[in-house]
Amino acid sequence: MTTSWQEIFDLGAREAVPAPRPEDENERRGVFARLRESLSKSRQALAEEISSSLFDRIDEETWERLEEALILADVGAPTTAEVVERLEQEVDSGAVPADGEAVRDRLIEILAEVASNGRRPIDLSAEPAVLLMVGVNGTGKTTTIGKIAWHLTRELGLSVVLAAADTYRAAAAEQLAEWAERAGAELIRSEEGGDPGAVAFDAIAAARAREADVVIVDTAGRLHTQGNLMEELAKVRRVIGKQMPDAPHETLISIDATTGQNGLRQARVFAEAVDVDGVVLTKLDGTAKGGIVLAIANELEIPVKLIGTGESLQDLRPFDPDDFARALLAE
């Protein structure tokens, strides 16, 4: 069973009214075609690597092969060891029959369980709901915001204000402006080098004045090791809280699926600075499996909420733990 958009967004008292679109039929077909395409692309790649005979025999080597597969998926040594040990114990104790299919199904269950750690919908119940997007450079923050905005406006009929609080990277605001136009969202920006907190502050004020539903704040990408930049991010969050108590209502970190074990540190340090509620796992359309999010959910209880599977506006989906677990093992 796949996670639906209704499950991933908590809209509170609001009612989702899809905006009328004349080209609806065509575009919808496009969505599914695209989805199938991107899925089959990554599945194909996965299938090549993991032999279907992974569970043919259950012996000492099975666990080693399994470890190897999970490590190659970037799950990381500690979480891999935990998962494999648990499964091995269950098989040894007889709780799970030593039969290929049963073991495989149980493994998918365990992986999905780990991935679901701390799972909650994205909280958009406030009026306006403020969503803060953070992450390391190049992980796809701005693109993700464009996609979320498109989805909220076009699919759910909500009004969205985008805050271009990445005042550092050259042309970042221009990039967001293009997304805003495509999504039909309003953009609040300042000059390059302006104060990011002030942009967020103004955007919330604008959203209130116009009774907009959601404000999405884009921030400059920063390495989590740069103390002063993390400090600046914490300040942006404080400024948002001053304009609207309880805000931001949802803080998402974007993690690139190709990221290795460093992703765990990224999530940990960002969570310390700005209280991260969830992960957007981006660039899943390549061959990388994004297994690091399993370690993030396991060790930090920060769950993945959305996944990005391509370049176009429609390529954003709710994260489904079960699908993800299967994909990790190339089912």
Added chain:
Amino acid sequence: MFDQLSDRLQAALSEVRSRGRLSEGDVDAAMREIRLALLEADVNFKVVKSFTKTLKERCLGSDVLESLDPGQQVVKIVNEELTALMGGAGRDLAFASSGPTVILMAGLQGSGKTTACAKLARHLGESGKDVALAACDVYRPAAVEQLVTVGKRAGAHVYEQGTDADPVEIAAWALDRAREDGRDALIVDTAGRLHVDEDLMAELARIRKRTKPHDVLLVVDAMTGQDAVGVAESFSEAAEFDGVVMTKLDGDARGGAALSVKAVTGKPILFASTGEKLEAFERFHPDRMASRILGMGDVLSLIEKAEQQVDERQAEDLQKKLESDRFTLEDFLQQMKQVRKMGPLSGLIGMLPGMGAMKELKNAEVDEGELDRVEAIILSMTPLERANPAMIKGSRRKRIADGSGTKVQQVNQLVKQFDQMRKLMRQMVSGKMPDAQQLARMGGGAPRPKVRRR
């Protein structure tokens, strides 16, 4: 960078190092630690397997086990093998004998291509080359604008045709222009692309065919995980890249991708990008990096950095002043400015030998704000006061504190610290090394940057 890996290896090896004799069991235990450390550093699983195998064979050789100091021998072997894994001795770019040298940059989305293009342009510009950039990323919104902006900062001309033209045509056109304009080098920025995207990979191959680059560089994010090898192999097929630019090495990523890409594709890492600023870009030295991983320090890089930034005449002047005991607060200010030009101090600390092992400095962050305050204090002094800090008393102190937005105590502290430092320097110049106690005292306050644990 590489903190974790360095720590792990050192921990694994200190066991071995502390013993006079090694048993096969000792080596096995060390290998297990190294294997785990490498996996945690995102070194490719297959690379780890073969690496530890080679390592073990060498470590179990009779010349090691029977040597007087086998622990040291193991460290040496690990160092050598790490260096070999990352590419042996470094390599330079291939330059054209006539006409513009063409460098094609390729990589996944978000790996840092556009920034790396500007940094490389600046790097080449430093050595007097007239560098131009070609904006061939027509897909990502505002990518052309970004290149134009950073290109301008790097002092490079940018050839662009907006986003409506075909990237292959833009590249060919830019090369013609670069020839006409007599540029020394043309760096071609391309759109980020997934290695599984056949259309875009074919486009990259066409750009390569049309521009016949002297070097194709693959830009790889240091934070990449196990997939780095697969990505590099695909790019190797389509673009036959010659070398790698490693980006975001200023984070705490353990950079296992760096090790793996070279090991699997045989293509060396040529450059490392180590910070937000355009200057944070340097030649990659595998041998030095291996030493850094093992915590042996990277003194060579530090010296080179200093050489680039420090004006030689000024350095001579300073030497004379030190010898004749005429070192003033003004000189101190100049010194501090020069050191800070070398980049964030936290980056420099990692290059010092043994620093990785020091607990207080691990995860330490230098408070640059403290340095700003010291600068402000000195700048609020009159030239006379800078030359004779002893005269700073009472009302002068108050004026300086007010002028620099600090407190009287902070001014006091600075003057006192400076005095101690001067004494210490006199000793060093006279050939006597200061003892540890004196050094510790010197590290007590304002002139030394504050080290904060995170």
